[in-house]
Amino acid sequence: MALAATALTHLQLLEAESIHILREVASEFERPVMLYSIGKDSSVMLRLAQKAFFPAPIPFPLLHIDTGFKFREMIEFRDRMAAEVEAELLVWRNEPAIASGTNPIALDTKRCCGLLKTQALLDGLNHYGFDAAFGGARRDEEKSRAKERIYSFRDKAGQWDPKAQRPELWNLYNSRIHPGESIRVFPLSNWTEMDVWQYILQEDIPIVDLYFAKERPMYVREGALLPVEQSFVARLGEQRQMVLSRLRSLGCSPCTGAIRSDADTLPKIIEELLSFRSSERANRVIDHDQEGSMELKKHEGYF
Amino acid sequence: MPTSEFIPKLDVDTQLKEDSTFSLANFLANEHGRDLLRFATAGSVDDGKSTLIGRLLYDTQSVYEDQVHSITGKGTTGADSVDLALLTDGLRAEREQGITIDVAYRYFSTANRKFIIADTPGHEQYTRNMATGASTASLAIVLVDARKGVLTQSRRHACITALLGVRHIVVAVNKMDLVNYEKQAFSAIGADFTAFFDELGDMRPPHLYFVPVSALTGDNVVRPTAAMPWYEGPSLLELLESVPAAEAGVAHPFRFAVQRVLRPNQDFRGFSGQIAAGTIRPGDAIMVLPSRRINRVRSIVTFDGDLAQAQTPQSVTLTLTDELDISRGDLIVAPESPAITTRNFTASLVWMDEKPLDLARRYLLKHTSRTVQVQITDIRYRLDVETLKQDAVETLKFNDIGLVKIESVLPLSVDSYSTNRITGSFVLIDSVTNLTVAAGMIRSVGVETIAKATNVVTEADRRERWGHSGAHIHLFGPLHFADAVERTLFLRGAFLVRPEFPSEESIAVLTAGGALVLTHDTSEEKTVRFGSRQAVLSDVDDLLRFLETQAVIAGGNR
Numbered sequence: 001m002a003l004a005a006t007a008l009t010h011l012q013l014l015e016a017e018s019i020h021i022l023r024e025v026a027s028e029f030e031r032p033v034m035l036y037s038i039g040k041d042s043s044v045m046l047r048l049a050q051k052a053f054f055p056a057p058i059p060f061p062l063l064h065i066d067t068g069f070k071f072r073e074m075i076e077f078r079d080r081m082a083a084e085v086e087a088e089l090l091v092w093r094n095e096p097a098i099a100s101g102t103n104p105i106a107l108d109t110k111r112c113c114g115l116l117k118t119q120a121l122l123d124g125l126n127h128y129g130f131d132a133a134f135g136g137a138r139r140d141e142e143k144s145r146a147k148e149r150i151y152s153f154r155d156k157a158g159q160w161d162p163k164a165q166r167p168e169l170w171n172l173y174n175s176r177i178h179p180g181e182s183i184r185v186f187p188l189s190n191w192t193e194m195d196v197w198q199y200i201l202q203e204d205i206p207i208v209d210l211y212f213a214k215e216r217p218m219y220v221r222e223g224a225l226l227p228v229e230q231s232f233v234a235r236l237g238e239q240r241q242m243v244l245s246r247l248r249s250l251g252c253s254p255c256t257g258a259i260r261s262d263a264d265t266l267p268k269i270i271e272e273l274l275s276f277r278s279s280e281r282a283n284r285v286i287d288h289d290q291e292g293s294m295e296l297k298k299h300e301g302y303f
Numbered sequence: 304m305p306t307s308e309f310i311p312k313l314d315v316d317t318q319l320k321e322d323s324t325f326s327l328a329n330f331l332a333n334e335h336g337r338d339l340l341r342f343a344t345a346g347s348v349d350d351g352k353s354t355l356i357g358r359l360l361y362d363t364q365s366v367y368e369d370q371v372h373s374i375t376g377k378g379t380t381g382a383d384s385v386d387l388a389l390l391t392d393g394l395r396a397e398r399e400q401g402i403t404i405d406v407a408y409r410y411f412s413t414a415n416r417k418f419i420i421a422d423t424p425g426h427e428q429y430t431r432n433m434a435t436g437a438s439t440a441s442l443a444i445v446l447v448d449a450r451k452g453v454l455t456q457s458r459r460h461a462c463i464t465a466l467l468g469v470r471h472i473v474v475a476v477n478k479m480d481l482v483n484y485e486k487q488a489f490s491a492i493g494a495d496f497t498a499f500f501d502e503l504g505d506m507r508p509p510h511l512y513f514v515p516v517s518a519l520t521g522d523n524v525v526r527p528t529a530a531m532p533w534y535e536g537p538s539l540l541e542l543l544e545s546v547p548a549a550e551a552g553v554a555h556p557f558r559f560a561v562q563r564v565l566r567p568n569q570d571f572r573g574f575s576g577q578i579a580a581g582t583i584r585p586g587d588a589i590m591v592l593p594s595r596r597i598n599r600v601r602s603i604v605t606f607d608g609d610l611a612q613a614q615t616p617q618s619v620t621l622t623l624t625d626e627l628d629i630s631r632g633d634l635i636v637a638p639e640s641p642a643i644t645t646r647n648f649t650a651s652l653v654w655m656d657e658k659p660l661d662l663a664r665r666y667l668l669k670h671t672s673r674t675v676q677v678q679i680t681d682i683r684y685r686l687d688v689e690t691l692k693q694d695a696v697e698t699l700k701f702n703d704i705g706l707v708k709i710e711s712v713l714p715l716s717v718d719s720y721s722t723n724r725i726t727g728s729f730v731l732i733d734s735v736t737n738l739t740v741a742a743g744m745i746r747s748v749g750v751e752t753i754a755k756a757t758n759v760v761t762e763a764d765r766r767e768r769w770g771h772s773g774a775h776i777h778l779f780g781p782l783h784f785a786d787a788v789e790r791t792l793f794l795r796g797a798f799l800v801r802p803e804f805p806s807e808e809s810i811a812v813l814t815a816g817g818a819l820v821l822t823h824d825t826s827e828e829k830t831v832r833f834g835s836r837q838a839v840l841s842d843v844d845d846l847l848r849f850l851e852t853q854a855v856i857a858g859g860n861r
Contacts, residue, residue, distance in 0.1 A: 007548070010339040010417040012617070019618035020577040023562045027631055027672070051606040052575070052618070056567035139408045146407040165405060166739045167431055167655045169438035171577070172669050172730045176737035190419055192410045 011199055015048065018187040020171060021150060022052040022134070025185050026059050028175040029132040032185075033125070036062040036082075036089070038074045039250040040207050041136030041188055043081075044196050047205050048187060049134075050085055061088035063124060063133070067116035068098045069252035071229055077208045092124030103230075104254050116252075122158045125182065132175070132183045140192045150189050156180040197273060201266045211269065213246040213261045225260065229253035337412070338548040343421040343436035343469070345429075345460035346446025351477045355446060355518035356409060356422055357387025359540065362525035365411035366390055387518075406436045416544055429456075430463060430688075430702035431655045434742055437467035438728070442546055444473045444539070449488045449515070450481055453495040455689045461496070462688040465503055466651060466704065468724055468744070471510040471546050472500075475539060479531065480517040486533045489515045502691055510546070514539050552615045557581035557589065557637040558718070558726050560671030561629060565620055573604055573620040574629055576672070579725035581637060582614040583621070590638040591629055592716035595770045595796035597638055599624040625794065632673035634716040634726070638796070642716040642726055643767070648748045649683070651720075652707050654699040656733065656740035660707075662698070666740065670715050670729040677731070681708040699741075706746065720744035765817035769798045771856040773814035777822045780829035780840070789821055791843050795856075819855075 008016075025032050034049060036042050049058045064078055082089035094102075097115040104112040125133055139146045149165050151173045166174050177183060188196070200207060217228040217240045228240045230253055245258040246269075263272045346352040360366050409420040421436030423429070437443055443464040447457050464472055474496050482488040493513045500507050515523060515534055522528035525540045537545065558579040565573040583589075587600045603610040604620040613619045621635070629635075636642050654660055660679060668677040683706040684693035699705045720727030731741040766772050771792075778785050785801075792799050800813050801821045813820050829840040831849055838849045850856045 007338055008614070008617070010337050013339045016577060016616050016618040020562070023575055023618070024672070027563045053563075053565065054606040054620070055571060055573075055604065056565045140410045146409060147405050162405060167435050167730075167742065168739075169435050169730060169742045170725065170728045171439075172728065174669065174730065174732055174737070174739045176667070176732055176734070178737060190408065190410070192412075192417075194412070195417075 011195065011202060014191055014195060015051070015199070017171070017190065018045075018048045019052040021173070021185065021187040022049055024173055025132050025134065025175070025183075026053070028173075029183070031128070031130050032060045032132040032134070033063045033090075033128065033130040034058075034060055034087075034134040035121075035136070036064050036078065037136060037250070038064065038070070038078045038081075038208060039136070040196055040200060040211060041138065041191075043205050043207050044191070044199055045134060045136045045188060046081065046085060046087075047203060058085060058087045061090050063090045063092060063128070063130075065117060065120045065124060066091050066093045067120070067252050068093060069103070069116070069230060069254055071208075071210055071227070071250065071253050073208055073210055074250060077206075081206065090124075090128065092120055092127070094120035094123065104252070109255055125158065130182065131177060132185055134185045134187060136188050137186050138188050138191050138193070138196070139186075148186060148189070150186055151175065152184040152186065153177070154182050154184055158182065160184075194270070194273060197266070197270050201270065208250060210247045210250060213244055213264045213268075215242045216245050216258065217241070218243040218245060218258060225258040227253050227256065227258055337415060337417055339417045339419065340442065340543065340546070340548045341419045341421065341440050342442040342444060342543065343423055343433070343440040343464065344444045344446065345423055345433055345436075345464060346444075346457075346475075346477075350446040350448050351388075351518045352422070352446050353388035353390075354386075355444075355475065355477060355516070355524065356420060357390040358518045358521055358524045359420075360390055360409065360411050361387055362521060363411045363413060363540070406432050413540070413544060416548070418543065429459065430653060430704065433460060433463045434467055434653045434655075437464045437469050438724075438742065440464075440467075440469050441548065442471040442473065442543070443469045444475050446475050446477050447492055447496075449476050449478045449492070452488075452492055453499065457496075458499055459688045461499065462503065462506075462686075462691070463653075463704070465500075465506045465508050466653075466686075466744070468720060470508055471512070472508045473512045473514060473539070473542060476513065476515045477518055479515045479522060480520050484515075484522075484530045486531075489513070489534070512536075512542060514542060552580045552723070553582060555580040555615075555723065556640040557583055557587075557635070558615075558642065558723060559583070559621070559635040560673070560726070561631055561633045561635065562672045563631060564629065571622070572626065573622050574635065575618070575620045576635075577618045578613060578615040579671070580615050580723050582612055584612045585609075588638050589621075589623070589635050590641050590796055591627060592634040592636055592642060593644045593714050594627075594633070595641075595644075596627055596794045597796055598627055598794065627794075632671075634671060634673075636716070642718050643748045644714045644716045645748050646711045646714050647708070648715075648717060648745050649706060649708055650729075650743040650745045651686075652679075652699060652705055652731070653742045654701060654703045654705070654740065655742065656738055657701055658733070658736075658740070659701070660699040660741070665712075665734070667732040667734050668709070668711065668715075668729050668743075669732060670717065671726060673715065674732075675715060676712040676734075677709050679707050680710050683707060709743075717745050717748060719746060719748065721746075762817065765798075766857075769817060769819075770795055771797055771819055771850075772854070773817040773819070774833065774850075774853075774855045775810050775814050775820045775822070776850070776855075777824070777832040778830070778846075779824050779826040779832075781827075782823070782825060784829055784843075785821070785823040787843050788846055791847070792819060792821075797856075 053059055062082055094116055102112055102115050137145055139148060147162055149168045152160060153166055154160060219226040219228060219234055219238045219240055225243055225245050244262055246261045246263060247256060247258050261272060263269045344352055344356060407422045409422055411418050421440055423432045423436035445457060445460045447453060476489050476492050500511055515531055516539055518524060522530050523538045525538060527538045558581060559576045560579060561574045561576050563575040565575055583600060585600050585602050588597060589600060590597055601622045601624045603613050604622060634642055662679055665676045665678050668675050682696055685696040685699060685703050685705040687694060688704060718726040727745045729743045730739050733740045778788060789799060789801055798818045799821060800818045802809060805822050810820050831838050831840055831846055833853055840846050
C-alpha cells in the first residue's frame with residue numbers, strides 16, 4: 001500500500017526546480033562558476049548548491065566581484081561561508097580602476113558600476129575561462145529581468161540581446177555555445193523576495209547581520225539613510241547619527257541606503273516585508289540613473 | 304494600450320495596503336499549505352491583456368508603491384491616472400514601440416496559492432512565444448474582446464495551448480463594460496469557441512471555462528461584480544484559485560532521468576535527478592533504460608536526510624542495491640510499466656528558427672538529460688492552426704507547426720507527450736549555430752507496432768518488452784557460473800526460465816512464447832550451446848557477446 005502523496009508546498013517546488021538547474025549546468029558545462037554576491041539571494045543559491053550535490057561537495061568555485069566598497073561585515077561573512085561549505089572562493093577586483101580612485105561620487109554611479117562591477121565581472125569570467133556563471137537574480141526584481149531566460153545566452157563580449165533569446169521550453173535547457181561565448185544561469189528565476197525570506201527562515205540559512213535591525217551610524221539626508229562606511233559619502237557639515245536601521249538589499253556601501261526598522265529577527269523581517277510599499281531595489285541608487293537602466297546594463301554584460 | 308474612454312482613478316493608498324491585524328504564525332501556517340499554479344496568458348495588447356495582468360497584480364496587492372508611482376501619468380490614460388498595462392510592459396524597446404517582444408514572467412500570491420504567469424505576446428512570433436509560455440503551464444487564459452468575438456487569432460491561441468497539452472483553458476471575454484455587460488455577446492463567444500474546441504478532436508483540452516470580465520474596471524477579475532447578475536460563475540481569480548494545481552503525475556508510473564552520478568568516495572554512488580512522474584520508496588524495484596536492467600532502491604538521499612518517500616517533481620538522489628553501470632541520460636522507470644526505448648517516433652514540431660527545417664541534415668535532440676543526433680525523415684503535414692487543415696508541405700518554416708517522423712542515431716526512452724510532458728517532450732538544436740530550432744512533442748512511438756499491439760502480441764512486441772528473442776541456451780560449466788548467468792540476464796529484464804526437468808515440448812512452448820530458456824550441465828570448462836552453435840566462455844560478458852552475435856539479445860547496452 002503506497003503512502004498517500006501529499007501536495008508539495010510552493011517552496012518545495014521552487015527548490016526542486018532550482019536543484020534541477022544547478023545539476024544540469026554542473027553536468028553540461030566544462031567550467032561553471034557561481035557568482036557569489038554575499039546577499040540573501042546568494043545565500044539561498046549557495047544552500048541550494050549544497051543540496052543539489054549532497055553528499056558530494058559543490059563541484060564549482062564561487063566568484064565574488066569585489067568593488068572595494070562592500071561592507072566590512074559582508075567580506076567577513078563571505079570568507080566564513082566559503083570555509084563552512086568547503087567551496088573554493090575566488091575574488092576578482094578591477095585593480096587598475098580601484099587604484100585610480102574610481103568611486104560613485106568622483107564619477108557618476110553609472111560609470112562607477114561599469115568599471116567596478118560590469119568590467120570586473122567580464123574580466124574575471126574571462127581570466128578564469130568560465131563558460132557558465134550562476135547568478136542569484138530573480139525575475140520579480142525588475143522589469144527587464146522578467147524577460148530573462150533561466151539560461152541567458154551571452155556573446156563573446158558578455159552582452160545580452162533581448163531580441164535574440166533562445167526559446168526555453170519545459171525543463172530543457174540548451175547549453176551549446178561556441179568558444180568564448182557563455183551562459184549566465186539564474187536558478188532563482190521564479191523565486192520572489194518573499195519566497196527567499198521564507199526559505200531562509202524555513203531552512204535556517206545564515207545571512208549577513210546587516211539585514212537585521214540595530215543601531216548603526218548613518219548620515220541622514222532628506223529622509224534617506226546613508227551608511228557611514230566610506231568617508232567620501234558625507235557632504236560638508238553632515239553629521240553621523242545612530243539610527244535603528246537595517247539594509248533590505250546589500251550592494252556597495254556608498255550606493256545602498258538603509259531603512260528605518262526594528263526588525264531584528266527573521267519573522268519580523270517577513271512581517272515588515274508584508275507591509276512594504278516599495279520594491280526592494282528602490283533603495284539602490286544605481287537602478288534609477290535612467291529609464292530602463294537595468295536593461296542597458298544587461299546589454300553591456302551586467303547580470 | 305487600452306483604448307477605452309473611461310479610466311478610473313486608482314486610489315493608491317487604500318488599494319496597496321489594506322491593513323488588518325497581522326499574525327505571523329497564521330501567515331506562515333497558511334504559507335505551508337500554499338501550492339503553486341503556473342498559467343499562461345494569450346491575447347494581444349488590443350484585447351487588453353496587459354491591462355488584465357496589471358489588474359490581477361494590482362488588485363491582489365502584488366505591486367509596490369514605487370512601481371505604481373513610476374508609471375502614474377504615463378501611458379495613454381492621461382495625467383494622474385494609472386495605466387495598468389504599463390505595470391507589465393518590460394523593455395525599453397517595447398515601451399518605445401508599444402509592442403511586446405518576448406515572454407515575460409510575473410508573480411503574485413493569494414492566501415492559498417502562488418501563481419507564476421507566463422505572459423506571452425499576441426502579435427509577432429506568437430507561435431514560438433506561446434508555445435514557450437504554455438509548455439510549463441497547467442492553465443491558459445485566452446483573452447477575447449467582447450466586441451470583436453472569436454477572431455482567427457483567438458483560434459490560433461487556443462489551438463497552440465491545446466497542442467502544448469494545457470489541460471485547463473479559460474476563455475476570458477474582456478471589455479464587457481463596452482458591450483453594456485450584456486449576456487448576448489458573452490454567450491455568442493462561448494458558443495463559437497466551444498464549436499472550435501470540438502473540432503480539435505484528440506487535442507481538445509479536458510477543461511474549458513468562460514468568464515466575462517472587464518480588466519479596465521476590474522469587474523469579475525478579482526472580485527465578483529454586481530454589473531452582470533446573469534453570470535453566476537466564479538471571478539477569474541476565484542477560478543485560478545480553484546483549479547487543481549499540477550499534482551497530476553504523482554499516481555503515474557515512476558520516471559526519473561539521471562542527471563548526474565554522484566561519487567564523492569568509494570563507498571557512495573548516487574544517481575541524481577528530478578522525478579518526472581510517480582513516487583518512489585526504498586525497496587521499490589526499478590528498471591534502468593535503455594539497458595532494461597532491474598534493480599532496487601536502497602535509499603533516497605537528500606541534504607535534509609534520507610526520505611521514506613519522494614514524489615514528482617522533487618529533485619533527489621537515489622542509491623541502488625546493485626552496483627550497475629548507470630550514467631547521465633539513463634532513465635529509471637517503474638519496471639511494470641517502463642517507457643518505450645526506440646529510435647523511431649512521430650512528433651509534433653513547433654519550428655522556431657528563421658532557417659527552415661532541412662530534411663537532408665542531422666539535428667541534435669535533447670530529451671530529458673540525453674542529447675542525441677537525429678534526422679527528420681518525413682513531414683506528414685503542416686497544421687493550419689486557424690482552420691485545423693492538414694497541409695502537405697516540403698518543409699517547416701518559422702512558426703510552423705507540423706507532424707514529423709524522426710529517426711534517432713541512438714535509442715531514446717520515451718513516453719507520449721499526452722502521458723508525460725517531461726519524458727514526452729524534446730527540443731531540437733542546430734549543431735552549427737547552436738540555436739534551439741524546434742520544440743517537439745512525441746505523439747506515437749513505433750506506430751506500426753503499436754497499431755498491432757491492440758490485438759495480437761507479436762514476436763517484435765515481446766523482443767521490445769524483454770530485450771531478447773525466445774531461445775534455448777544450454778550451458779556447460781560450474782553451477783555458480785550458471786547462477787551468475789541467470790542473475791545477469793534477470794537484471795537485464797529478461798523473461799528467463801530455468802526448468803528443473805526440461806522436456807523438448809516444454810522448451811518449445813516456452814521459446815515460442817518469447818522466453819529465454821536456460822539449461823545447464825556441470826563441467827569444468829565453460830561452454831555455451833545455442834542451436835548448432837557453440838562457444839567457449841571465460842566469463843558472463845563472453846556469453847552476452849555470443850548472444851549478441853547470435854542476435855538473441857540486442858547489442859550495445861551491456
